[in-house]
Amino acid sequence: MAVYELKNNAVSILISSKGAELKSLKKLDSDTEYMWKADPAFWGRTSPILFPFVGCTKNKKFRTKGNTYSMTQHGFARDMEFVLESKTEDEIWLVLKSNEETIAKYPYEFVLKLGYRLLGDGVEVCWQVENPGEEDLPFSIGGHPAFNCPIKEGTKQTDYLIKFDTKEKVISTRINCETGLAMDEKEVYPLRDGYLAVTEHLFDKDALVIENDQAKEVSFCLPDGTPYLTVTMEVPLFGIWSPPGKSAPFICIEPWYGRCDHENFDGELKEREWGNVAAPGQVWKAAYQIRI
Secondary structure, three states: EEEEEEEOOHHHEEEEEOOOOOEEEEOOOOEEEOOOOOOOOOOOOOEEEOOOOOOOOHHHHEEEEEEEEEEOOOEHHHEEOOEEEEEEOOEEEEEEEEHHHHHHHHHOOOOOEEEEEOOEEEEEEEEEEEEEOOOOEEEEEEOOOEEEOOOOOOHHHHEEEEEOOOOOEEEEEEEOOOOOEEEEEEEEEEEEOEEEEOOOOOOOOOEEEEEEEOOOOEEOEEEOOOOOEEEEEEEEEEEEEEEOOOOOOEEEEEEEEEEOOOOOOOOOOOHOOOOEOOOOOOEHHHHHHHOO
């Protein structure tokens, strides 16, 4: 496993070759770390890539090409070693290619590339999914970055606010905590001028799963309402999560092109909600930005 650093006059990042995972995002003038430290007492990851699945499959299995396969939550890419493809002063790309191991559990050829591009005030996270095969490539992909909250010494998480670029409310699809599957039930979270308070019980029912383009920008805010970190994303849905019942000192903002199965789902891989398809020879691209 290798760790790569990029730095400009304002920010620095560290990226691990395992999972091509963003491990650190610092503002240099204050030496403030914004990424969660992956303490396994709460959650032993920092910013895993979710591929080729986002969330759980029903009964931890999926069907495709006339066969049934087992699949762990969020797929396998986050636990695999990526290869450095290119690195400059302000941009890095790492790549994972399908092989005998991946095809045995996900029978499709793919080339997955993760890129990180420094901005003046943060980083852009870039995804590319290439289909080198001769058949359609169905997949889901998502990010799972975890950010320190609280961020200031002497404050507690319940002093903080989450701000959306929508004013009145967000509607979350409920997730069954035991199965990890989506339910029909919805939860409405009223906003006050776009703000949602971080309460002690906000994540008792697991992640907030916000579908159907309800927001494109989410910020974590200091107790006075000032944003200290903003994720901007052109995604159809996203999650906001912290481990239920743990009072963990971090919260995730998760841009998604995909979601866990619904508890009533009984279809094949290509029929999963929010899924994507790359045609033979196609290169599928997406990105999101983290600003501090």
